[in-house]
Amino acid sequence: MPHSNALNRLNRLPVARFHKFTLVAVSFAYFFEFADINSFATTAPRLVKLWGVTVDQVAYVTSLSFVGMFIGSVVAGWLADRWGRKRTLTMTTVWFCTFSFVSAFAWDIVSLGVFRVLTSAGLSAMTVVAVIYISELFPAAVRGKYQAYAIVIGICGTPVTNLIASFVVPINDWSWRLVYLWGAFGIVFILFARRMKESPRWYESKGEYAKADAVLKEIEAEVAAEKGPLPEPAVPVESAPAPKTSLRFL
Structure with missing residues (x-):
């Protein structure tokens, strides 16, 4: 198989249940990404009273969280290119949910700060991969x-x-931890991931045209069963591969 023509085959598909399910799945991950990103801000006032946390310490944890997001966003693209869009999306979601869960058991501001940095890396990485995933499907x-x-x-x-x-933070001296448990609930995303498809365009980028074609046929069969016969895809235009751009140029 010289080429699976993934881009044109996906572009000619009408929006169907496949696309709507993908939207729901990615939106679910996004929901808990945004739910978790401000968790520290909602619990910090309580920690000031319980742990004697200073304003400077709150600022350090907040700032370091952005450092974690920077690292996650830089690494995410490389991981998605190496391991695939679906797998990386699942891994990064599990990552930030795991460390959000661990944050609920923090014993001081230092341990919580470390857990929040690790959580933030996963949050940012998930966002990057989700954008790639939608754009390719x-x-x-x-x-x-x-x-x-x-x-x-x-x-x-x-x-x-x-x-x-x-509602939950003022209940008692430990109820602030429930906010981080709530953020960890995004782990349910793995139930969606079981039905999600890997990006055929990623398979093509790795030269695995047979795998790309197999996924495309599954998607096409699902959409055709709902929407009827599909139009023929456009014929791909052969072009020279784009050269890699240098870091200096960027």
């Missing part, structure tokens, strides 16, 4: 719209978490 005509849908749904996680925190 959705038709070009609606790609931007569905990326926006995923983020709009996901960003609702921030006010929902703030509302939950306003």
Whole structure:
């Protein structure tokens, strides 16, 4: 098989249940990404009273969390290219959920700071891979719209978490930990991941055209069963591979 023509075969598909399920799955991960990103901010005032945390310490943990996000966003693209979009999306979601869960058992501001840095790395990495995943699976005509849908749904996680925190944090001296357990609930994403497809375009980028074609046939069969016969895809235009851009140029 010289080429599986993934881009054109995906672009000619009408939006179907396959796309809507993918949107729900990615939005679920986004929701808990946004739910978890401000967890420390909602619990810090309580920790000031319980642990005697200073404003400087709050600032350090917050700043280091952004360092974790920077590292996660840099590494995420490399991981997605090496291990695949679906696998990396699942791994990064499990990563940030795991360390959000561990944050609930922090014993001082230093341990909590370390756990938040690790959590933030996973949060940022998940965001990067989710954008790649949607861009490669959705038709070009609606790609931007569905990326926006995923983020709009996901960003609702921030006010929902703030509302939950306003109720649970004041209950007693340990209830602030429930905010981090709530952020860890995103681990349920692995149930969605079982039905998600790997990106055929990623398979193509690795030269695995047979695997790309197999996934495309599954997607096409699912969409055709719902929407009827599919139009023929455009014929790919052969072009020279784009040269790699240097870091200095960027």
